[in-house]
Amino acid sequence: MKGVNSMELFSIAARTSDSREEERYIRMITKANQALHKKYKTLSISCSVHEGTTFWRCREDDPRFLKGNVLQQIYGAAASALAEYILQEKERELLKKILDEEFDFPDPEEHEQILKHCRMMMEGKSEFGDSRHRRSSMLAQGIQQCLSERPLLHVDGFLTFRAHNYMKELKEIVEYAVDEFLMDRQYEEFVGMLKYFVYFQQPQVPLVHLIHKGGQDVLLLDEDMKPLDHRHDEGVVVERLDQQDLQMEDAVVTTLISVSPAKIIIHTREPHMAVIRTLSQIFEDRVEICRYCPDCHGYFRETGKI
Incomplete structure (x- = not known):
């Protein structure tokens, strides 16, 4: 049994949009917990859900965890799992929010086409196509830094106030996708005019x-x-x-x-x-x-x- 004076190594809160995202997030946490337990068997790790917010906590009553690189390794594992969660579950909504706030495209179909451009650029061969690893590293380093400063973290708060470089890159991706969409639309309109001209x-x-x-x-x-x-x-x-x-x-x-x-x-x-x-x-x-x-x-x- 853990002692009453056990130390909380970290406490991470994440608000999930629905039960499916919650399930996927818990699955990712569980995988990270298994890896941590395998390496550090005395850790006490818990996951609980309250009113749509999932709390991931890690405790330990051995003071040696506060010395050397052990604590940073634990923070690094947690940060990597959170970075992957953000990329898989949060990134699309972040792109959508940037598009809503920075540009005026009220047509849902146009909105979806621009987001599709974003995904193609981030996944395909473009100047942003190899950026997933960079974005993951950027997020993981930022999260680990936050946990080192204060082991209490809220994912949405981190994205709003601390992930400046990451959000800047997402904004650049949206801006580029909007430019591509507008050029495509202009070209399609011009092709339509040519088609009409040729017909007569x-x-x-x-x-x-x-x-x-x-x-x-x-x-x-x-x-x-x-x-x-x-x-x-x-x-x-x-x-x-x-x-x-x-x-x-x-x-x-x-x-x-x-x-x-x-x-x-x-x-x-x-x-x-x-x-x-x-x-x-x-x-x-x-x-x-x-x-x-x-x-x-x-x-x-x-x-x-x-």
């Missing part, structure tokens, strides 16, 4: 072959498989395209709108590429996708794609 445009040439060798390597050929003349007609649509920060598909679209082909045969081994999807969306039933034919055989043989 009279064809000027019967056929254009587009040879997509891969990546940024594209050739535009006329119906005789000769290089297409790139002279652009004057017009509002072409002028707007020319004013854009030109990517490959923008330059190709500019040319195709200028010559207004009745049919476009896209020869490609990568029909999933963005340029192919964009052209198919704008020119609709004028587009035919070719994966192999005698006309494109020689071009793809040069790139080793046959």
